[in-house]
Amino acid sequence: MNATPSPRADARQNRRRLIEATREAISSRGLDVSALDIARAAGLGVGTLYRRFGTKEALLDAVVLGLYDELCDTAQACMTRADAWEGLSEFVMELAKAHRDNLGLATVTAACDQQPSPELAQRTAALQEAVTDLTARARATGLLRADVTWQDIIICSRAALDTQHCLGVDAGSEGWRRIITILLDGLRTPGHTTLTGPPPHTTGI
Amino acid sequence: MNATPSPRADARQNRRRLIEATREAISSRGLDVSALDIARAAGLGVGTLYRRFGTKEALLDAVVLGLYDELCDTAQACMTRADAWEGLSEFVMELAKAHRDNLGLATVTAACDQQPSPELAQRTAALQEAVTDLTARARATGLLRADVTWQDIIICSRAALDTQHCLGVDAGSEGWRRIITILLDGLRTPGHTTLTGPPPHTTGI
DNA sequence: CTCAATCGGACGGATATCGTCCGCTTGAGA
DNA sequence: TCTCAAGCGGACGATATCCGTCCGATTGAG
Numbered sequence: 001m002n003a004t005p006s007p008r009a010d011a012r013q014n015r016r017r018l019i020e021a022t023r024e025a026i027s028s029r030g031l032d033v034s035a036l037d038i039a040r041a042a043g044l045g046v047g048t049l050y051r052r053f054g055t056k057e058a059l060l061d062a063v064v065l066g067l068y069d070e071l072c073d074t075a076q077a078c079m080t081r082a083d084a085w086e087g088l089s090e091f092v093m094e095l096a097k098a099h100r101d102n103l104g105l106a107t108v109t110a111a112c113d114q115q116p117s118p119e120l121a122q123r124t125a126a127l128q129e130a131v132t133d134l135t136a137r138a139r140a141t142g143l144l145r146a147d148v149t150w151q152d153i154i155i156c157s158r159a160a161l162d163t164q165h166c167l168g169v170d171a172g173s174e175g176w177r178r179i180i181t182i183l184l185d186g187l188r189t190p191g192h193t194t195l196t197g198p199p200p201h202t203t204g205i
Numbered sequence: 206m207n208a209t210p211s212p213r214a215d216a217r218q219n220r221r222r223l224i225e226a227t228r229e230a231i232s233s234r235g236l237d238v239s240a241l242d243i244a245r246a247a248g249l250g251v252g253t254l255y256r257r258f259g260t261k262e263a264l265l266d267a268v269v270l271g272l273y274d275e276l277c278d279t280a281q282a283c284m285t286r287a288d289a290w291e292g293l294s295e296f297v298m299e300l301a302k303a304h305r306d307n308l309g310l311a312t313v314t315a316a317c318d319q320q321p322s323p324e325l326a327q328r329t330a331a332l333q334e335a336v337t338d339l340t341a342r343a344r345a346t347g348l349l350r351a352d353v354t355w356q357d358i359i360i361c362s363r364a365a366l367d368t369q370h371c372l373g374v375d376a377g378s379e380g381w382r383r384i385i386t387i388l389l390d391g392l393r394t395p396g397h398t399t400l401t402g403p404p405p406h407t408t409g410i
Numbered sequence: 411c412t413c414a415a416t417c418g419g420a421c422g423g424a425t426a427t428c429g430t431c432c433g434c435t436t437g438a439g440a
Numbered sequence: 441t442c443t444c445a446a447g448c449g450g451a452c453g454a455t456a457t458c459c460g461t462c463c464g465a466t467t468g469a470g
Contacts, residue, residue, distance in 0.1 A: 008437055008446060034427055036450095045449035050429060148387070155384055159364040175405025179360055181398050182353070183384075186391025193386050200380025213415060213468055239458055241419095250418035255460060 015052045017042040022063045023102070030103035031060070061117060067105060068123035071098060071205065075130035084137035088144065089184045091134055092153060095205065096160035096180045106158055106204070127205050128154075145191040149199040156183045157205075220257045222247040227268045228307070235309035236265070266322060272307060273328035276300065276410065280335035289342040293349065294389045296339055297358060300410065301365035301385045311363055311409070332410050350396040354404035361388045362410075 007015075021042035025033040035056045039046045053059040074094045081087035099105050116124065131150045138144035160176035212220075226247035230238040240261045244251045258264040279299045286292035304310050321329065336355045343349035365381035 010437070011447060014448085035429080036427075039449090046429080047431085047449055048447080051447075054429095056428070151380075152383055152387065155380065156364075156387065159361075159384070159388075173405060174402050175356075175360065178357055178400045178402065178405060179364070179388075181400055182357065182361065182391035182396075183364075183388055184391070185397045186387040186389070188397050191387075192390045192393055195383045195386055197379050197383065200378060200383060215468065216416065219417085240460080241458075244418095251460080252418055252462085253416080256416075259460095261459070 014044055014048055018049055018052055019063055022059055027101050031107055065119055072123055072126055084141045085143040088134045088138040092157050093180055095157035099158050100160040100176050124204050143188055145189045147195040148187055151199045151202050154202050155200050159183060219249055219253055223254055223257055224268055227264055232306050236312055270324055277328055277331055289346045290348040293339045293343040297362050298385055300362035304363050305365040305381050329409050348393055350394045352400040353392055356404045356407050359407050359410060360405050364388060
């Protein structure tokens with residue numbers, strides 16, 4: 001019945017290794033990683049990569065899906081926070097961290113959004129709904145300024161990316177937290193300046 | 206006497222065209238522009254590009270130097286503002302705009318910093334000094350929170366980059382202004398949260 | 411009108427990356 | 441222990457860029 005019998009133990013382990021290596025590679029070099037580099041980092045040959053995933057694309061999809069799943073979990077945890085503001089700010093910080101730790105996450109997001117797999121589309125929708133809710137709750141408490149939209153929140157979270165991406169800042173640097181902290185302070189009432197123009201358009205996270 | 210007599214009129218015009226085309230190319234696609242693309246955008250052949258600049262690198266250097274010069278002018282203008290806070294915030298907004306309009310400016314910066322030409326090093330130093338002064342003046346008025354450093358200011362200005370870079374947001378979008386506005390509000394006293402950790406390290410602008 | 415300066419773009423050469431192929435190795439059931 | 445299907449490694453073919461050069465055709469300017 002089972003057309004694809006459970007794979008051998010080493011095959012399963014190698015699959016995990018490849019995903020792990022891909023995450024690390026994305027983390028330090030963004031999406032422009034070659035299949036060869038990933039395989040080497042995993043201590044495997046490229047042949048194994050392609051046998052396990054069929055396509056480099058498929059491997060990346062698997063990794064991105066994993067990241068999204070984690071973000072969904074984070075969002076859920078933040079939603080249960082009693083303090084709505086803390087829930088929102090924690091999520092922003094975590095989302096920023098995800099961007100910092102996964103250079104090009106936003107790029108993948110944009111790329112994937114062109115032809116989103118059903119799984120990814122589902123996660124994206126869930127995340128956007130979560131951000132919308134977190135935003136609404138924080139605004140209801142009066143701590144989040146009224147002219148900020150959930151799209152602003154998402155874009156703000158990306159601010160951590162450049163710190164890491166553009167300037168080869170040493171990986172250990174935590175400077176991005178300062179920027180996000182400043183942003184969060186700017187998100188709190190009262191705003192000194194009123195935001196103008198339409199909220200930024202964003203697809204994905 | 207003049208070893209290099211004044212070039213022909215068409216040669217000069219083509220030089221200008223190439224620089225203009227390069228700026229536009231960088232603006233929309235970042236630094237990964239091929240020499241062929243630039244030449245085509247300028248309505249010229251690659252041969253002309255190489256005859257004018259010798260190297261693709263040299264062309265990029267010329268463009269980046271031009272951008273830095275403009276930023277230096279902007280910084281000077283901001284320094285003369287009577288209102289120190291307005292001077293600082295205007296500069297941040299302009300620097301952010303420069304990043305938005307020149308994807309990869311920060312990347313060039315980082316790359317150039319490896320082997321900075323004397324001209325570029327001079328502009329970089331001037332800009333960093335200007336930011337330091339603008340920061341000090343704004344802090345002296347009490348409007349800029351005390352725990353913010355000039356490095357923070359520079360990093361903040363880069364927040365506009367991702368909006369454009371990662372997500373293929375339509376070029377006309379002005380959403381980045383909202384983010385910078387939020388950041389500027391966060392930079393004002395009083396800060397709700399105190400910044401921790403060392404200020405981010407940055408080379409270049 | 412002349413010709414040196416300039417131009418255009420095909421082309422050589424180098425690099426990078428994807429995905430395949432096939433001989434060798436190994437996990438795991440009998 | 442034995443057997444062999446499943447799995448592995450990495451050289452290799454194919455493809456895609458991209459840089460910078462070269463040379464015949466073109467053109468500005470004296």
